[in-house]
Amino acid sequence: xxxxxxxxxxxxxxxxxMNTTDRRAFLFGLSALPLxxxxxxRGAEAGLLKFRLLPEASSVAFSFKLAGIRRTGKMPIxxxxxxxxxxxxxxxxxxxxxxxxxASTRLPFVAEAMRSFSVLNVDQFPTIHFVSTRVRPGPxxxxxxxxxxxxxxxMRGITRPVTFGVKVGPATKGDQMAMQLIGDLSRSAFGASxxxxxxGDKIQLDVMATLVPx
Numbered sequence: 001x002x003x004x005x006x007x008x009x010x011x012x013x014x015x016x017x018m019n020t021t022d023r024r025a026f027l028f029g030l031s032a033l034p035l036x037x038x039x040x041x042r043g044a045e046a047g048l049l050k051f052r053l054l055p056e057a058s059s060v061a062f063s064f065k066l067a068g069i070r071r072t073g074k075m076p077i078x079x080x081x082x083x084x085x086x087x088x089x090x091x092x093x094x095x096x097x098x099x100x101x102x103a104s105t106r107l108p109f110v111a112e113a114m115r116s117f118s119v120l121n122v123d124q125f126p127t128i129h130f131v132s133t134r135v136r137p138g139p140x141x142x143x144x145x146x147x148x149x150x151x152x153x154x155m156r157g158i159t160r161p162v163t164f165g166v167k168v169g170p171a172t173k174g175d176q177m178a179m180q181l182i183g184d185l186s187r188s189a190f191g192a193s194x195x196x197x198x199x200g201d202k203i204q205l206d207v208m209a210t211l212v213p214x
Contacts, residue, residue, distance in 0.1 A: 053080050057210035060098050065200035073105035078127060080209050094132040094149060101126040118194025121156055129154045144169040155190040181207040
């Protein structure tokens with residue numbers, strides 16, 4: 001996973017050359033970038049800050065109603081690319097692929113039904129893919145304070161526009177950075193309409209990706 005920052009200095013920022021305190025301070029400054037900086041003219045691309053996904057600390061949580069009762073489950077994130085443009089956050093990009101074939105819930109028979117042909121159809125479409133088209137910082141002007149991200153979600157071979165709430169900032173451990181996407185979708189809009197007499201149409205998503213330098 002990469003995190004791209006445009007600083008306008010013509011230099012490359014290498015987090016591996018910083019100590020833990022300096023890297024954490026840098027990450028916080030990145031997530032707290034003022035909106036005023038986003039309005040500045042864009043210079044030559046510089047300062048590529050590389051990160052990789054920490055799989056064991058990254059996943060997609062989801063919830064749905066089964067016979068009127070709220071149930072939860074999760075899917076692992078297979079790959080992710082995050083490019084954050086410090087000079088203009090709206091040009092930042094998010095690209096996430098989720099492993100739908102490994103979707104799980106606390107009720108094994110429900111997970112099996114979810115992966116079946118009439119819902120996710122993981123034999124033919126084993127992944128779910130999201131790619132952003134626009135990032136919009138919230139009223140505070142900083143992504144650490146929240147914002148929205150528009151993009152295209154592809155599930156079962158069907159692509160629809162979606163909008164997620166987004167928030168980035170330092171994680172609780174060392175020099176990690178956390179990115180969270182929250183939103184909901186209609187499963188029937190993607191053809192995943194099986195078992196509609198038991199399972200609600202609205203699916204709530206909570207994507208948590210943890211990034212580390214590397």
